[in-house]
Amino acid sequence: xxxxxxxxxxxxxxVYKKEPGLWGSIKSLWHREYxxxxxVDDVSFEIEQGEIVGFIGQNGAGKTTxxxxxxxxxxxxxxxxxxLGFNPWERKPEFQKQFALVMxxxxxxxxxxxxxESFLLNKAIYEVPDxxxxxxxxxxxxxxxxKDVLNIQVRKLSLGQRMKCELIAALLHSPKVLFLDExxxxxxxxxxxxxxxxxxxxxxxxxxTIILTSHYMDDVKELCKRAIIIDHGHKIFDGKLQDxxxxxxxxxxISVVLSxxxxxEKLEKFGELKSYEDPQATLLVPRKKAAxxxxxxxxxxxxxxxxxxxxxxxxxxREVFQTxxxxx
Amino acid sequence: xxxxxxLEYRADFLFWGFVSVMWTAFxxxxxxxxxxxxxxxxxxxxxxxxxxxxxxxxxxxFTWSFFYFNMQRYMNKVFTxxxxxxxxxxxxxxxxxxxxxxxxxxxxxxxxGIGMLIISLIHLNKPITLFSFLIFVIMFVLGFILTxxxxxxxxxxxxxxxxxxxxxxxxxxxxxxxxxPRSVYSGVSSFLFCMVLPVVLVTSIPAExxxxxxxxxxxxxxxxxxxxxxxxxxxxxxxxxxxxxxAGS
Numbered sequence: 001x002x003x004x005x006x007x008x009x010x011x012x013x014x015v016y017k018k019e020p021g022l023w024g025s026i027k028s029l030w031h032r033e034y035x036x037x038x039x040v041d042d043v044s045f046e047i048e049q050g051e052i053v054g055f056i057g058q059n060g061a062g063k064t065t066x067x068x069x070x071x072x073x074x075x076x077x078x079x080x081x082x083x084l085g086f087n088p089w090e091r092k093p094e095f096q097k098q099f100a101l102v103m104x105x106x107x108x109x110x111x112x113x114x115x116x117e118s119f120l121l122n123k124a125i126y127e128v129p130d131x132x133x134x135x136x137x138x139x140x141x142x143x144x145x146x147k148d149v150l151n152i153q154v155r156k157l158s159l160g161q162r163m164k165c166e167l168i169a170a171l172l173h174s175p176k177v178l179f180l181d182e183x184x185x186x187x188x189x190x191x192x193x194x195x196x197x198x199x200x201x202x203x204x205x206x207x208x209t210i211i212l213t214s215h216y217m218d219d220v221k222e223l224c225k226r227a228i229i230i231d232h233g234h235k236i237f238d239g240k241l242q243d244x245x246x247x248x249x250x251x252x253x254i255s256v257v258l259s260x261x262x263x264x265e266k267l268e269k270f271g272e273l274k275s276y277e278d279p280q281a282t283l284l285v286p287r288k289k290a291a292x293x294x295x296x297x298x299x300x301x302x303x304x305x306x307x308x309x310x311x312x313x314x315x316x317x318r319e320v321f322q323t324x325x326x327x328x
Numbered sequence: 329x330x331x332x333x334x335l336e337y338r339a340d341f342l343f344w345g346f347v348s349v350m351w352t353a354f355x356x357x358x359x360x361x362x363x364x365x366x367x368x369x370x371x372x373x374x375x376x377x378x379x380x381x382x383x384x385x386x387x388x389x390f391t392w393s394f395f396y397f398n399m400q401r402y403m404n405k406v407f408t409x410x411x412x413x414x415x416x417x418x419x420x421x422x423x424x425x426x427x428x429x430x431x432x433x434x435x436x437x438x439x440x441g442i443g444m445l446i447i448s449l450i451h452l453n454k455p456i457t458l459f460s461f462l463i464f465v466i467m468f469v470l471g472f473i474l475t476x477x478x479x480x481x482x483x484x485x486x487x488x489x490x491x492x493x494x495x496x497x498x499x500x501x502x503x504x505x506x507x508x509p510r511s512v513y514s515g516v517s518s519f520l521f522c523m524v525l526p527v528v529l530v531t532s533i534p535a536e537x538x539x540x541x542x543x544x545x546x547x548x549x550x551x552x553x554x555x556x557x558x559x560x561x562x563x564x565x566x567x568x569x570x571x572x573x574x575a576g577s
Contacts, residue, residue, distance in 0.1 A: 013573055068574055073415050075570040093418035101416050108413045125419050 002046035003209050010078035011040040011065050039065040041233035052203055054224035055213040058321055062233040063213040067179045071101045097126055100170040104182035107166055114151045115165035126173035140168045143198055160191040178210045184219055196222050217314045231321055249316050252290040254283045257305040270297055344433035352385055352437050370511040378448040380535040384507050385441030389434040391475055397429045399479055400496045403486040409574040422565050454540055464537040471530030474554040477561040487568035506531040
């Protein structure tokens with residue numbers, strides 16, 4: 001049986017639609033129109049132990065809602081969910097001691113006290129033995145290099161330092177399952193890299209199962225072999241990250257360096273001309289014809305160098321959302 | 329933890345102390361004026377009323393310390409989605425919500441209340457048996473449980489409505505009714521505040537144990553009512569939590 005199993009998960013909300021302006025506010029006192037929002041609609045997937053899975057989706061796609069259902073925060077409208085063999089909604093302490101939820105935009109640390117106090121509180125809540133607490137804390141503090149800030153009020157820490165302390169607070173009980181919701185949001189590129197490396201190391205060392213949502217494709221590309229794409233509450237892709245390219249990329253990019261100037265019209269005969277600054281031109285051509293088109297270009301144009309490559313994954317995913325493609 | 333937070337801001341702590349002392353002193357002063365002219369209030373003499381008022385002061389200091397801010401924060405957490413962090417931890421969320429933020433700003437009032445209770449009892453000069461003291465302690469604790477349960481139910485309504493800012497002020501408004509003995513109330517007000525929502529009893533019943541006015545039937549009713557309402561408040565919380573929608577990230 002999979003470590004995480006989600007079958008036909010549904011989470012619907014009723015939201016009230018207010019007409020704009022003062023009159024709309026007054027009218028809303030006696031009459032309100034409600035609309036059902038399907039935040040997650042019939043989503044199913046299985047995750048095995050030790051996997052790092054990236055949840056990809058636009059804002060409001062249902063990623064965070066899914067994580068919250070998996071954490072037992074939200075009561076599902078329909079379907080069944082099992083995490084570590086538990087029904088998350090029952091919120092049994094034996095289950096809660098084995099997972100952690102880290103939300104980049106919410107903090108669990110006490111704002112007015114040093115992070116160390118929150119660590120000690122978590123130690124008590126999760127009933128972490130003294131020796132294990134010390135060992136884990138030392139390790140995490142060294143890995144994330146925050147020894148000097150543990151005794152400073154949290155509100156005086158930088159966003160990066162705070163996020164590192166949030167991670168430590170969440171990992172002190174050595175969870176087997178980790179739900180990371182935008183853990184790198186707002187961080188600079190250096191700090192993003194530090195956190196990514198840390199998450200990878202944690203996964204390797206503890207064999208932890210991790211679900212990660214992020215708007216930064218670099219997070220997903222560097223950490224996850226598998227991705228689940230969610231759009232408007234529906235799962236539209238579940239598979240290897242590389243397969244997204246094979247499934248959705250319609251074109252390949254051909255870049256050529258020319259030894260002589262060629263007219264734009266002539267280049268446009270070979271494909272969609274994306275850019276042309278003599279002597280370099282970039283074209284989009286249908287994937288299946290890429291090799292043949294490149295061959296023709298070499299034969300018919302004064303080509304000095306040619307390169308065929310896949311479009312960046314960000315561009316493919318953007319296209320997926322724009323076209324609204326779905327797959328089983 | 330809260331004590332540590334509070335001591336970080338000691339000027340705020342001391343000023344709170346000053347305000348609390350003044351507020352309590354005025355309360356005793358005005359009650360003294362009301363009772364003082366006749367010497368009796370609905371069958372209670374001045375010392376007996378002061379015993380009740382002392383119990384009210386202790387009770388009030390406790391409720392402000394332990395309930396007001398926690399309930400306010402509880403409702404805010406439901407509204408803002410901060411409840412998330414309470415629901416993922418392996419500890420009873422109702423317990424966490426109820427003890428998360430204790431304010432010690434009313435410590436001064438607590439000491440004044442205890443001091444006034446001792447002085448009033450000495451002045452009253454009625455012997456206190458171990459039995460009456462035990463009844464007092466049990467009934468006093470039940471008063472907290474009752475207040476807590478009803479207040480918690482009001483706060484739990486926040487799962488069902490988008491926002492009700494004044495919800496947290498319902499119980500503080502009602503608590504003023506318990507500054508006077510229950511015999512002051514009659515007719516509809518007695519039925520409402522001694523039977524339906526017995527906020528008046530939270531001070532009257534423990535005070536009656538100390539001033540030799542104990543009524544077994546009322547004690548029994550009060551005990552059963554409190555335990556039932558505590559159970560109901562827990563059931564209501566776990567039922568309402570299904571309505572929790574968190575907040576967008």
